[in-house]
Amino acid sequence: MSRLRLSRRTFVKTLIATGAAATLPSVAKLAETWAAESHSPHARKTQRRWVMVIDLAACDGCKKCTAACQKEHFVPFGQEWIRVFETGNNPYDKQNFPLPCQHCEIAPCVKVCPVAATYHNDEGIVLVDHNKCIGCRFCMAACPYGVRFFNWTEPKHSPQEQFVQYSPEFPVPHRKGTVEKCMLCAHRVKIGRLPACVEACAAAEMWAIWFGDANENLVTNGRDVAKLTDLLAEGRAFRYKEELGTHPRVYYLLPDRRDRRPADSRKPAGKSDDPYRP
Amino acid sequence: MRRLRSLLFCGLFVVALAAMPTRVEGAEPARVVLQTQSAPDGSARLTATVVDSRGAPVAESPVTFKARTTFGWLTLAETTTGADGKARTILAVATVVEEIAVEVGGEGTVRAAILLGARRTSAPRIRPGWDVLRGVSPQPGFISPYLVPLQVILFGMILGGIWATYGYVAWFLLRIRGAR
Amino acid sequence: MPRRPDQFSPRERVLLASLTEAGPGFYALVGVLLAVIAWGIIAYTVQLRYGLGVTGLRDNFMWGVYITNFVFFIGVSHVGALMSAILRITGAEWRRSVTRMAEAITFASLLMGALMPFVDMGRPDRILNLLLHGRLQSPVLWDILSISTYLTGSTLFLYVPMIPDIALLRDRFAEGPAWRRRLYTLLALGWKGTEVQRHHLERIMGIMAIIIIPIAISVHTVVSWIFGMTLRAGWNSTVFGPYFVSGALFSGAAAVVTAMAAFRWAYHLEEYITEAHFRRMGYLVITLGMIYAYFTFAEYITPAYKMATAERGYLTAVFSGQFARLFWFTQVGGVLLPLLLLTVPRISWVPRLQRVLFLRPVPALATIATSVAVLLALPAVLPRTAALGGFDVIRQLPVWIIGALGGWLFLTLLPVFRQRPIAAAVVASLLVNIAAWLKRFVIIVPTLQFPFLPIQRAPAGWAIYQPTWVELSITAAAVAGFVLIYLLFSKVFPIVSIWETREEGHRPGAALSPAGGHGGVADAPAP
Numbered sequence: 013m014s015r016l017r018l019s020r021r022t023f024v025k026t027l028i029a030t031g032a033a034a035t036l037p038s039v040a041k042l043a044e045t046w047a048a049e050s051h052s053p054h055a056r057k058t059q060r061r062w063v064m065v066i067d068l069a070a071c072d073g074c075k076k077c078t079a080a081c082q083k084e085h086f087v088p089f090g091q092e093w094i095r096v097f098e099t100g101n102n103p104y105d106k107q108n109f110p111l112p113c114q115h116c117e118i119a120p121c122v123k124v125c126p127v128a129a130t131y132h133n134d135e136g137i138v139l140v141d142h143n144k145c146i147g148c149r150f151c152m153a154a155c156p157y158g159v160r161f162f163n164w165t166e167p168k169h170s171p172q173e174q175f176v177q178y179s180p181e182f183p184v185p186h187r188k189g190t191v192e193k194c195m196l197c198a199h200r201v202k203i204g205r206l207p208a209c210v211e212a213c214a215a216a217e218m219w220a221i222w223f224g225d226a227n228e229n230l231v232t233n234g235r236d237v238a239k240l241t242d243l244l245a246e247g248r249a250f251r252y253k254e255e256l257g258t259h260p261r262v263y264y265l266l267p268d269r270r271d272r273r274p275a276d277s278r279k280p281a282g283k284s285d286d287p288y289r290p
Numbered sequence: 291m292r293r294l295r296s297l298l299f300c301g302l303f304v305v306a307l308a309a310m311p312t313r314v315e316g317a318e319p320a321r322v323v324l325q326t327q328s329a330p331d332g333s334a335r336l337t338a339t340v341v342d343s344r345g346a347p348v349a350e351s352p353v354t355f356k357a358r359t360t361f362g363w364l365t366l367a368e369t370t371t372g373a374d375g376k377a378r379t380i381l382a383v384a385t386v387v388e389e390i391a392v393e394v395g396g397e398g399t400v401r402a403a404i405l406l407g408a409r410r411t412s413a414p415r416i417r418p419g420w421d422v423l424r425g426v427s428p429q430p431g432f433i434s435p436y437l438v439p440l441q442v443i444l445f446g447m448i449l450g451g452i453w454a455t456y457g458y459v460a461w462f463l464l465r466i467r468g469a470r
Numbered sequence: 471m472p473r474r475p476d477q478f479s480p481r482e483r484v485l486l487a488s489l490t491e492a493g494p495g496f497y498a499l500v501g502v503l504l505a506v507i508a509w510g511i512i513a514y515t516v517q518l519r520y521g522l523g524v525t526g527l528r529d530n531f532m533w534g535v536y537i538t539n540f541v542f543f544i545g546v547s548h549v550g551a552l553m554s555a556i557l558r559i560t561g562a563e564w565r566r567s568v569t570r571m572a573e574a575i576t577f578a579s580l581l582m583g584a585l586m587p588f589v590d591m592g593r594p595d596r597i598l599n600l601l602l603h604g605r606l607q608s609p610v611l612w613d614i615l616s617i618s619t620y621l622t623g624s625t626l627f628l629y630v631p632m633i634p635d636i637a638l639l640r641d642r643f644a645e646g647p648a649w650r651r652r653l654y655t656l657l658a659l660g661w662k663g664t665e666v667q668r669h670h671l672e673r674i675m676g677i678m679a680i681i682i683i684p685i686a687i688s689v690h691t692v693v694s695w696i697f698g699m700t701l702r703a704g705w706n707s708t709v710f711g712p713y714f715v716s717g718a719l720f721s722g723a724a725a726v727v728t729a730m731a732a733f734r735w736a737y738h739l740e741e742y743i744t745e746a747h748f749r750r751m752g753y754l755v756i757t758l759g760m761i762y763a764y765f766t767f768a769e770y771i772t773p774a775y776k777m778a779t780a781e782r783g784y785l786t787a788v789f790s791g792q793f794a795r796l797f798w799f800t801q802v803g804g805v806l807l808p809l810l811l812l813t814v815p816r817i818s819w820v821p822r823l824q825r826v827l828f829l830r831p832v833p834a835l836a837t838i839a840t841s842v843a844v845l846l847a848l849p850a851v852l853p854r855t856a857a858l859g860g861f862d863v864i865r866q867l868p869v870w871i872i873g874a875l876g877g878w879l880f881l882t883l884l885p886v887f888r889q890r891p892i893a894a895a896v897v898a899s900l901l902v903n904i905a906a907w908l909k910r911f912v913i914i915v916p917t918l919q920f921p922f923l924p925i926q927r928a929p930a931g932w933a934i935y936q937p938t939w940v941e942l943s944i945t946a947a948a949v950a951g952f953v954l955i956y957l958l959f960s961k962v963f964p965i966v967s968i969w970e971t972r973e974e975g976h977r978p979g980a981a982l983s984p985a986g987g988h989g990g991v992a993d994a995p996a997p
Contacts, residue, residue, distance in 0.1 A: 090529065090929045097926050111923065118433060120701055126610035127596075127603040128435040146599050147522075147592015149532040150610055156701040158921045162532060162592065165523035188521045189592030204360060225360060232361035239364065253922060256701050432607050441606045445615070452619055455681050459626055462670045466633070467659040469666040 060135035061226040061261075062196055064207075065243060066110055067233075068267035070220035073098070073108030077221065080212030084197070088167035088186050093159070093194040094209050107267055110221070112209065113138060113159045113194035114252065114260035121151035121160060130191070136261060137196045139180040145190040152191060156256055161192045210234055226261075319348045319394045324402040326381075326390070334381040338392040338402070340371050347375020351394055355379050358389035366390075481741075481972075485964050486642065488737040492961065495736075503954040510947020513940045514589065522592055524940045530925050531918045531935040534911075536590035537696075539945055541910045542721070543583030543952070544617065544693050545714070546903075549722025550576025550624050551686030554631075555679040564750050566970040567742045571733065572726050573628040574965070578955040579725075580621050582948045587613070589944055609699050612692040620689045623682050629657070630674050634969040637661035653962070690718045697913070703780035704773075704917030713765040720758040721906035724808070724899035727751050729956070731896045733965055742966050748895045752812040755899065759809050766801070783920030793916045796908050804905020807880070808898035815888040824885045834882040838875050845871060 075096045087093055094112040115138050116122075121130050122138060129144035130151050152160045167186040176184040181198035197207035206214075206223055213221040214234025222243065224231030229240045243249070247265030254260065320343035327335045336355060340348045348371060355366040355377075367379040381390070391403040431438040517524050527534050553572035557565040587610075588594055604611050640654035661667060694714035697705035707713075727748065734743040773781045774789070788797045814820065823829045828837070845868055887894035915935050919925075925933045959965070 090932065092927060095927055097923050099923075109923075122435075123432045124608050124610070124699065126605055126608040127599040128605050129599075129603075131435050132433070144596070144599055144603060145593065146596045148587070148590070148610060149592065150608070150696065152529070152532040153696075153702070153705075153918075154700045156922055158530065158923060161529050163521070164525075164528065165521040191592075206361060223361070228359060230359040230361070230364055232359070237359055237362045237364040258701075434607070435605065437606060445606055449615060449619065452623070452681060452685060455677060456622060456626065459630070459674050459677060462674050463630070463659060466661065466667050466670045469660075469664055469670065 060201075062115070062135055062137060062201060063224060063226045063231065063240065063261045063263065064112065064115075064196070064210075065222035065224075065231055065240070065247070065249065065263045065265060067220045067222070067247065067265040068107060068109065069265060070218055071096075071108045071110060072218060072220075074216055074218070076212045076216045077110060077209035080208045081194070084208035085182070085195075086170055086173045086184050086186065088161075088163055088192070090164075091161040091192060093161070093192070095159070109264075110209075111157060111159060111252070112262060113196070114157050114258065114262045115194075115196055117259035117261065118257060120154040120156065120258060124150045124154045126150065133181070133198065135198070135201075137181075137198050138193070139195055139198065140183065140191055140193060141180045142178070142183050142187050142190045147189040147191065149191065156253055156258065159193055163188050163190055163192060206232070206234060317342045317346070317348055319351050319400050321345075322353075322392055322394045322400050322402045324390065324392045324404050326404060336379050336381055336390060336392075338371075338377045338394075340375045340377070340394050340400075347371070347373075349373050349375060351375075353377040354393045356391045356393065358391065363391065482638075482642070482968065484738065484741065485966055485968050486639075488733075488960055488965065489639070489962070496957075496961075499957065500954065503950040503957070506950035507947045507954065510944045510950070513943035513947070517589075517940050517944075518594070522590075524938060526936045526938045526941060528928070528932040528935070530921065530928065530932065531915065533590070533914055533918070534935055535937045535941040535945055536586050538907065538910045538914055539948055540583055540586035540590070541693055541714070541913075542907045543579040543586065543948070544690060545718030545906065545910075546722045546725045547576045547579040547583060547620075547624070548686050548690060548715070548718040549726050550627065551682045552719050552722065553726065554627055555682045555686075558675070558679045562750075564747060567739075567966045568726060568730055568747060568751070569970070570628070570632070570963075570967050571729050571965055572722075573624065574956055574959050575722065575725055575729060576624045577621075577628050578952050578959070580617065580624065581955060582952045584617050584621065585951075586948065609692060609695045613696065616685070616689045616692045620682075620685050623678065623685050626674075627678050627682055630671065630678065631967065631970065632963060633657070633659055633661050633671065634663065635964055635967060637663070638968060639964070650962075687715055690715045697917075702917050703778070703920065703922070704784045704913075707769060707773075709765065709769050713769050716758065716762045716765045717906060717909065720755070720762040721903055723751065723755045723758050724902035724906075727755060727895050727899035728903065731892055733960065734892075737960075737965065739966060742971060745891060748892050752891075752895050752898075755895075755902070756809055756812050759805055759902070763805050763809075766805070780922060784916040787916050787919060788912060792919075793912055797912050800905040800909040800912060803901055804909065805902075808902045810880070811887060811894045811898040811901075814884060815891055815894050820884050820888045823881060828878075829882050831882055831886070834878060838879055838882075841871070841875055 073096055077094050078092050078096060081087060081093050082091075085093065094110055097109040097111055098106055099109050100106045115136065117132075117136065119130075119132070119138050122132060125131075126148060127144050127146055129141045129146070131139060131141070133139050147162070149162055152158075152162060163186055166188040169185050173185045176182065178184065179199070181195060181202065183192065183195065186192065197205075197209075200207055201223075205211075207221075210221045210223045211234060213219060219233040219235050222231040222233045222238070224237075224240060226240060231238055231240050231243060243265070244263055249263045249265050251260045251263055319340045321341050323339040323341075325337045325339070327337070329335060338353050338355070340351045340353065342348050351371045352368065353371055354368050356363045357366050358364075366381075369377045369379065371377045377392075389403055391401055394400040431441060525534065525536075550573045553565055554569050557569070588597065591597070600611070600614060604614075636654050637658040640651070640658045643650045643654060691711035691714065694710040698707060698710035700706065730743050730747065730751065733739055770785075770788075774785050777785070787793050828834055887897075918935070
């Protein structure tokens with residue numbers, strides 16, 4: 013009789029051993045994670061916390077930011093990583109509303125990603141790893157801002173694009189079947205340059221988009237440098253759909269506030285004498 | 291004689307200049323000295339002393355304190371010098387700035403700069419990963435790209451229980467097979 | 471006196487006929503199904519080659535028909551847990567002849583449902599990333615874990631009560647084709663029907679019946695959470711879990727009714743699947759339908775009463791806008807009408823309807839046909855009457871007329887349905903399933919049509935979701951695959967449990983007698 017016979021004890025032993033074998037890799041990964049996190053070189057180093065401030069009073073809806081972004085990133089057809097919406101119910105209260113990725117601190121897209129392909133980098137920018145993305149588009153469903161796009165077909169590749177070395181910070185060349193979005197020009201800010209849309213807005217002499225480091229509490233629009241907190245206070249700043257609890261890193265300055273340009277850095281700094289208090 | 295008298299007058303005038311350094315028209319700021327003094331609480335006091343070419347303090351001279359930032363120079367404060375030729379401002383606690391400059395006069399022709407060294411804050415308020423778990427974020431664990439112990443335990447308990455039951459059932463199937 | 475292996479008892483001959491006999495109808499059906507599946511595979515290769523751009527999906531409509539299919543099939547699969555577990559625990563003996571049908575539906579539709587997210591993936595080549603880099607925080611992982619757990623559980627649940635039958639087949643097909651012998655010998659696990667074996671089997675069924683219920687509930691709850699865990703207006707709902715579970719049970723029970731009728735007709739199982747079974751299943755469908763209707767009401771009335779800005783768009787579109795026809799069809803044609811079809815024919819005054827002249831079939835159908843012809847001619851006339859002004863009443867007149875004619879048709883057909891309750895049940899269950907699919911579509915698409923910021927500056931044709939031939943072909947292939955798996959299953963294994971129905975002594979209708987044995991292991995085939 014070659015029938016398999018198992019006693020209860022053997023069976024339980026086998027079960028436990030199998031279970032342990034199955035869980036060991038994940039436990040090892042967990043331990044590795046803990047070790048990596050507690051001894052992370054970033055744990056004590058200075059962190060950037062990039063923020064963007066968009067002055068709705070200054071924006072005239074020329075869409076040069078969109079064009080510059082598309083040129084910079086070879087953005088595929090049908091996508092606008094910073095899209096200028098027109099809001100308002102009638103021509104008299106028409107308002108231009110540029111909408112890049114909000115780079116939320118509690119990002120719904122990062123929450124739902126099944127493979128951690130979309131993640132925060134150390135500077136708070138929400139990036140997509142196009143080598144990992146499986147194209148399930150759950151992040152697009154989860155994003156309340158609708159700023160994520162998908163390469164539905166193989167994107168057209170321009171000759172220059174072919175020579176770019178891919179990195180999540182500069183996701184070129186683009187890949188079919190993966191999700192795309194604004195990367196806050198992570199490749200530029202890394203070397204101290206402003207994002208393409210900010211530069212384009214300054215080149216158009218509108219200076220509507222500010223960019224900077226919230227830890228430094230400083231932002232610039234390509235002409236002036238201002239303290240973030242002052243700019244936000246004087247500009248009656250809000251964050252779009254803040255009530256959703258996503259903690260966006262993009263601020264908007266109200267279009268109809270009384271003082272037209274609060275961002276004049278030449279102005280005396282009000283009652284507060286400490287410029288850096290966040 | 292007349293010539294001598296005028297010379298003497300000139301000399302007196304120079305003495306008077308020296309004696310009354312302020313309120314002399316035409317005294318051009320030639321040099322500025324920037325000093326920092328740290329306070330026990332971590333803040334820093336910035337003092338700029340403006341003197342003219344002869345080393346005399348220049349009063350009521352416009353002074354601009356600036357800080358070097360990632361994307362350019364930020365104006366910290368615009369003041370004028372006092373009677374002693376000094377202008378002051380305070381750098382707040384935990385300021386993240388590496389270089390402070392002071393400029394005198396409208397064109398900023400006279401300037402000094404000082405490197406503050408590593409006056410940097412530590413971590414940002416919310417960082418992805420395990421910082422989220424450290425009580426800063428209202429979303430413990432959901433943002434993290436890593437496995438979170440609590441979730442692993444929870445899933446392990448539920449799924450482990452179910453699959454162990456399946457295993458138990460499979461064992462019974464084997465017993466059916468072995469039964470006679 | 472043990473039977474000789476080649477001897478078929480009369481009732482076995484009926485129940486096993488489907489395994490041995492295959493007429494031209496069977497081959498024709500398999501051929502058609504294979505053709506549809508092949509066409510779907512062609513469509514999928516086109517999608518693989520050119521990307522998801524060949525579908526109607528676009529940035530604003532990132533999910534569409536595939537996810538609709540996913541929710542639909544996973545929903546239908548819930549009936550297995552309902553029939554085998556809940557009815558087993560509550561001791562409803564009439565379930566015995568339909569349990570295996572329900573379990574097989576679970577198996578087939580789970581396979582098709584689990585396939586759909588992979589068809590929907592932009593990069594199916596990276597499927598292993600789900601294991602290598604899987605995040606437990608993502609509802610997608612919850613889906614994978616719960617569906618694979620449920621698939622394993624329901625396969626066990628399908629297989630274990632089949633062991634005595636497989637043993638019977640092993641004995642009966644001792645002279646049959648080699649693959650059958652090997653398969654049955656392998657799966658029968660050396661079943662001889664001894665006391666110990668029966669005890670073990672009963673033990674297993676007791677455990678599985680308990681554990682499968684929370685698993686099944688968790689599966690569809692988790693499926694609903696791929697919507698419920700987002701911030702979008704229309705999906706951001708706390709009731710989605712139970713709502714989806716109730717819809718799943720409703721559509722699954724209806725699918726069982728359809729399957730019962732199909733097998734009863736095709737395999738001549740009138741003796742085992744009686745009108746009484748349809749009546750019982752009808753009660754079940756009615757109950758589940760009422761629960762589902764309640765959840766639908768709760769799901770829509772709460773946002774509709776408040777009419778928050780974010781929800782105004784999709785609610786208006788669903789109630790009276792571009793999705794209104796679909797939505798009201800799912801509610802009237804998919805819930806109200808089936809429930810009426812299952813209840814009204816039993817009411818005593820229904821035959822009296824035939825006394826009314828306008829409800830007699832011939833005059834009524836003639837009048838209705840004339841009206842429909844006039845209606846079809848109306849669009850040619852309507853543009854001129856539009857000059858009367860934008861009176862909504864005139865614009866909506868065709869809808870009301872169609873509704874009235876439908877009601878009339880219903881009243882006319884009521885006496886017919888009273889005479890043929892099985893036909894009524896089948897019509898009702900088909901309606902339920904069609905509407906269930908459409909309802910999942912109406913849950914997914916309108917919300918995507920109305921994001922927080924209106925769809926602007928999208929390329930031409932990207933602001934509307936229109937499923938393409940690729941999506942429809944793959945959907946058809948999935949349905950065909952479901953039917954094919956089900957059909958082939960019924961050709962390999964008996965679709966009605968032989969040993970579980972035996973103890974009733976196969977008296978017609980006896981399956982419903984409360985005196986039927988409990989536990990169902992008393993009469994296993996003798997060795």
